[in-house]
Amino acid sequence: MIDAKDKSSIIQMFHVHKHYGSKKALIDINLNVSKNEFLFISGPSGAGKSTLLRLLYLGEPVSEGQVLVDGMNLSRISKKRIPLLRRKFGIIFQDYKLISTKTVFDNVALVLEASGKKRKFIEKKVRSVLRTVGIEQRINVLPHSLSGGEQQRVAVARAVVGVPKIILADEPTGSLDSDSADIILNLLKGFHTHGGTVIVATHDKELIRKAGRRTLYLKQGRMLGPTPI
Amino acid sequence: MATYYHRAVKDIKDNGFLSAVTIITIALSILIVSAFALFFTNANNVMNYWEKGIKIMAYLKPGISQKNFPDIKLKIQGIYGIQNVNFISKEEAFERLKEQMKRQSSILMDLNENPLPDAFEISMIASSQSCEKVEEIATKIESLPSIEDVEYGQKWLERFTNIFDLFRLAGYAMGGILFMAAVFIVANTIRLVIYTRREEIKIMRLVGASEKFIRVPFYIESIIQGTLGGIIGIAALFIIFKLISSNVEHGFKYELLNIKFLSPEFYCGIILCSMFVGWLGCYISLKQFLKA
Numbered sequence: 001m002i003d004a005k006d007k008s009s010i011i012q013m014f015h016v017h018k019h020y021g022s023k024k025a026l027i028d029i030n031l032n033v034s035k036n037e038f039l040f041i042s043g044p045s046g047a048g049k050s051t052l053l054r055l056l057y058l059g060e061p062v063s064e065g066q067v068l069v070d071g072m073n074l075s076r077i078s079k080k081r082i083p084l085l086r087r088k089f090g091i092i093f094q095d096y097k098l099i100s101t102k103t104v105f106d107n108v109a110l111v112l113e114a115s116g117k118k119r120k121f122i123e124k125k126v127r128s129v130l131r132t133v134g135i136e137q138r139i140n141v142l143p144h145s146l147s148g149g150e151q152q153r154v155a156v157a158r159a160v161v162g163v164p165k166i167i168l169a170d171e172p173t174g175s176l177d178s179d180s181a182d183i184i185l186n187l188l189k190g191f192h193t194h195g196g197t198v199i200v201a202t203h204d205k206e207l208i209r210k211a212g213r214r215t216l217y218l219k220q221g222r223m224l225g226p227t228p229i
Numbered sequence: 230m231a232t233y234y235h236r237a238v239k240d241i242k243d244n245g246f247l248s249a250v251t252i253i254t255i256a257l258s259i260l261i262v263s264a265f266a267l268f269f270t271n272a273n274n275v276m277n278y279w280e281k282g283i284k285i286m287a288y289l290k291p292g293i294s295q296k297n298f299p300d301i302k303l304k305i306q307g308i309y310g311i312q313n314v315n316f317i318s319k320e321e322a323f324e325r326l327k328e329q330m331k332r333q334s335s336i337l338m339d340l341n342e343n344p345l346p347d348a349f350e351i352s353m354i355a356s357s358q359s360c361e362k363v364e365e366i367a368t369k370i371e372s373l374p375s376i377e378d379v380e381y382g383q384k385w386l387e388r389f390t391n392i393f394d395l396f397r398l399a400g401y402a403m404g405g406i407l408f409m410a411a412v413f414i415v416a417n418t419i420r421l422v423i424y425t426r427r428e429e430i431k432i433m434r435l436v437g438a439s440e441k442f443i444r445v446p447f448y449i450e451s452i453i454q455g456t457l458g459g460i461i462g463i464a465a466l467f468i469i470f471k472l473i474s475s476n477v478e479h480g481f482k483y484e485l486l487n488i489k490f491l492s493p494e495f496y497c498g499i500i501l502c503s504m505f506v507g508w509l510g511c512y513i514s515l516k517q518f519l520k521a
């Protein structure tokens with residue numbers, strides 16, 4: 001019934017509900033994301049955008065319904081395999097979630113260490129990714145000495161360094177000036193060009209307009225579709 | 230593995246004070262426990278030495294005729310655990326007594342009759358030289374009809390053994406308590422480290438780190454602490470031992486006080502135990518505080 005009938009889709013949600021106690025954050029969500037799609041999920045604050053992303057990487061379990069990610073049925077996945085699921089994603093968190101006691105380099109390297117890569121490879125790869133996002137000069141500083149835009153770029157670097165299949169970005173331009181926002185958008189586009197799937201949750205209309213991609217709107221936990229009525 | 234090790238060492242350095250306190254606590258526990266062990270192994274050696282010298286004296290009833298002696302001797306020799314049976318006639322015993330009491334031998338001269346009984350002096354084979362075995366044998370000998378009484382210096386040896394056993398029991402109890410204390414200290418250290426790193430651990434999980442990746446450094450960290458604590462404790466004991474034993478040996482050189490340090494097997498065992506303490510403390514802490 002919930003086989004991935006569509007070979008080209010990488011994420012599917014079937015009648016997904018999520019409540020926090022009696023609060024309904026998501027109601028009957030159906031979603032199909034194709035491989036190499038660049039998708040925006042928008043809607044007012046409190047609509048359920050962040051919650052939807054969290055369900056995808058099992059940041060939280062669904063209350064009802066089924067979620068498939070790249071052939072994995074999230075309601076059947078064993079605890080042991082959750083790390084495998086998470087390595088399919090590169091996640092850019094709204095609050096960056098950089099480790100404050102680790103340098104920029106170590107923050108990014110962590111992803112590769114966790115997947116058991118060799119020291120030499122990590123050294124090279126992390127440097128090259130940090131060069132791509134344009135902060136190779138700040139490689140040995142702690143995150144709190146970086147500006148918001150720079151921290152966001154480190155977060156992007158950490159999201160892409162493990163070459164994940166999917167990038168999830170939650171309000172990636174939230175508190176950034178428009179120049180920094182452009183840099184982030186271009187980095188995401190770059191990842192997409194190389195074959196990756198990107199899902200961005202944002203209420204930033206300017207960003208959506210500039211990107212010009214498929215956008216789905218949420219409102220009070222319900223999927224409205226491609227128009228924000 | 231190398232990255233695990235580096236992360237563990239970094240953790241120990243980052244939490245320097247906490248790690249130092251943990252290591253010192255383990256070292257102190259190990260010091261106390263191994264000091265007990267040292268005392269007991271040496272006391273045991275002394276006891277064995279004394280036990281080796283134990284002989285049973287079996288005194289014959291008066292008026293048993295001389296021609297029965299070989300028969301009695303054979304009977305005694307037939308008891309399991311006996312090495313040698315030596316007949317000591319009352320005359321011989323009297324001579325020995327005179328010898329021992331040279332100065333006061335005049336007292337003996339006053340006796341007009343030899344008050345001593347004929348006796349057998351009995352020694353045991355090595356495996357029967359413990360207190361209980363000797364007692365067992367003595368009881369068997371005593372039950373022979375021609376034997377009036379046996380003597381084997383049991384009273385003081387028994388009392389000493391009892392005190393010794395009491396000490397040993399106290400040693401085990403103390404060892405047990407210190408073991409738990411050390412485990413608790415390690416567990417607490419790891420708990421605090423987990424607490425200070427809780428944000429980091431959460432983020433690690435979010436970027437796809439496995440539980441093994443997260444936990445192994447904690448294990449390495451606490452096993453390192455256990456090992457260091459064990460080595461320091463044993464080293465401290467060794468230094469104290471050297472200081473004391475050199476003083477004692479200057480004072481009086483006695484065969485009995487030929488005290489030895491713990492055998493390599495023994496102290497390696499203690500260090501292994503200390504590593505286990507580290508492991509166990511970590512295991513308990515992770516089980517309790519690092520729920521996935």
Ligand SMILES: Nc1ncnc2c1ncn2[C@@H]1O[C@H](COP(=O)(O)OP(=O)(O)O)[C@@H](O)[C@H]1O
Pocket residue numbers: 020023024025043044045046047048049050051052
């Ligand atoms: N952990 C939580 N506990 C309780 N309620 C939550 C939690 N997370 C989100 N919510 C609620 O769910 C709704 C959707 O939240 P969220 O997904 O963060 O919205 P958005 O990201 O679109 O602003 C909100 O009403 C929010 O208050």
Ligand SMILES: [Mg+2]
Pocket residue numbers: 049050051094170171
């Ligand atoms: Mg949100």
